[in-house]
Amino acid sequence: MEKQNIDWGNLGFAYVPTTYRYVSNYKDGKWDDGALITDPNVTINECAGVLQYCQQVFEGLKAYTTKDGDIVTFRPYMNAERMIDGAARLEMPSFPKERFLDAVDQVVRANADFVPPYGSGATLYLRPYIFASGPVIGVKPSKEYQFRLFVTPVGPYFKGGAKPITICVSEFDRSAPAGTGHIKAGLNYAMSLHAHEYALTHGFDENMFLDPATHTFVEETGGANFLFITKDGKVVTPKSDSILPSITRRSLVEVAEKYLGLTVEHRPVRFDELEDFAECGLCGTAAVISPVGRVVAKDKVITFPAGMEEMGPITKKLYDTLTGIQQGLIEAPEGWIRKIDC
Numbered sequence: 001m002e003k004q005n006i007d008w009g010n011l012g013f014a015y016v017p018t019t020y021r022y023v024s025n026y027k028d029g030k031w032d033d034g035a036l037i038t039d040p041n042v043t044i045n046e047c048a049g050v051l052q053y054c055q056q057v058f059e060g061l062k063a064y065t066t067k068d069g070d071i072v073t074f075r076p077y078m079n080a081e082r083m084i085d086g087a088a089r090l091e092m093p094s095f096p097k098e099r100f101l102d103a104v105d106q107v108v109r110a111n112a113d114f115v116p117p118y119g120s121g122a123t124l125y126l127r128p129y130i131f132a133s134g135p136v137i138g139v140k141p142s143k144e145y146q147f148r149l150f151v152t153p154v155g156p157y158f159k160g161g162a163k164p165i166t167i168c169v170s171e172f173d174r175s176a177p178a179g180t181g182h183i184k185a186g187l188n189y190a191m192s193l194h195a196h197e198y199a200l201t202h203g204f205d206e207n208m209f210l211d212p213a214t215h216t217f218v219e220e221t222g223g224a225n226f227l228f229i230t231k232d233g234k235v236v237t238p239k240s241d242s243i244l245p246s247i248t249r250r251s252l253v254e255v256a257e258k259y260l261g262l263t264v265e266h267r268p269v270r271f272d273e274l275e276d277f278a279e280c281g282l283c284g285t286a287a288v289i290s291p292v293g294r295v296v297a298k299d300k301v302i303t304f305p306a307g308m309e310e311m312g313p314i315t316k317k318l319y320d321t322l323t324g325i326q327q328g329l330i331e332a333p334e335g336w337i338r339k340i341d342c
């Protein structure tokens with residue numbers, strides 16, 4: 001199979017349409033058989049539930065080319081499960097786990113020419129989602145849905161690649177104090193856009209959300225969880241019911257404990273603890289682990305000792321081990337890697 005003629009090393013995190021996507025529609029209480037299609041456009045009724053009340057849930061995962069030339073995905077069943085949780089929270093039907101995995105395999109296989117080569121620094125990002133396609137005018141769940149999965153080759157999420165970024169803590173919350181709208185998997189991403197745009201227009205790379213009730217605890221950014229390293233080498237990850245349970249973060253906890261012998265604390269993290277940490281990173285499928293060099297709040301600038309030039313040493317070890325597992329350089333824990341027969 002010949003690869004697409006793409007400058008893999010210079011890809012950013014942007015949508016590049018590929019040849020095939022997978023679609024299955026839900027009507028009269030059941031999903032149809034589903035199929036690969038080539039049309040990237042969706043035509044829906046003007047009153048569709050997704051357009052009126054934003055009834056939509058999405059996931060994100062990646063396919064990688066390993067050192068041996070295999071194409072693999074990373075823990076896709078975790079995304080299948082989280083999508084079921086998210087769908088339930090939004091009164092949407094579950095897309096069965098086995099069908100989710102089959103759709104992942106089919107779309108990646110059909111677009112194998114878009115999977116970036118080993119060592120290129122790029123990966124194939126998979127975006128499965130379910131949206132309400134049936135008309136609703138009263139505030140209630142739709143009776144019809146579409147599951148769709150498209151893929152797009154991507155490079156680093158942040159422009160500088162592995163260069164540390166600067167994050168601001170703006171006054172804009174993502175949600176109301178009660179957690180409305182983004183409890184567990186029911187995140188409302190549109191609510192994070194204003195804070196994100198504010199950060200970019202003020203010269204920062206991202207925005208850190210604090211807990212909206214007290215503005216005391218660290219939550220996450222619009223698209224990644226936080227990970228801190230203490231001066232004595234412990235990994236600390238913020239615990240909160242209103243952040244996304246990141247699969248990358250949960251994987252890094254296992255990597256830290258089992259591969260690197262580090263101690264991990266998963267607990268509420270107060271914002272005023274930040275100046276005691278040695279390193280900071282953002283973790284997620286898209287972010288992988290992006291080092292954070294500086295956090296700027298209204299009355300405080302915190303520059304982590306790891307600095308603005310390079311990833312901190314423990315963050316780097318975590319990064320190398322996780323990406324090594326994903327690229328087949330380091331043996332993966334049982335069941336983490338799903339090979340796709342191409």
Ligand code: PLP
Pocket residue numbers: 060187220221222223224225243244245246247248249283284285286
């Ligand atoms: N937090 C938010 C708000 C996200 O959108 C994402 C990305 O999916 C993450 C965290 C990281 O989650 P994961 O590691 O499962 O990609």
Ligand code: COI
Pocket residue numbers: 059060061222223224284285286287
């Ligand atoms: C991911 O990492 O998959 C995300 O969903 C983050 C962002 C692109 C929304």
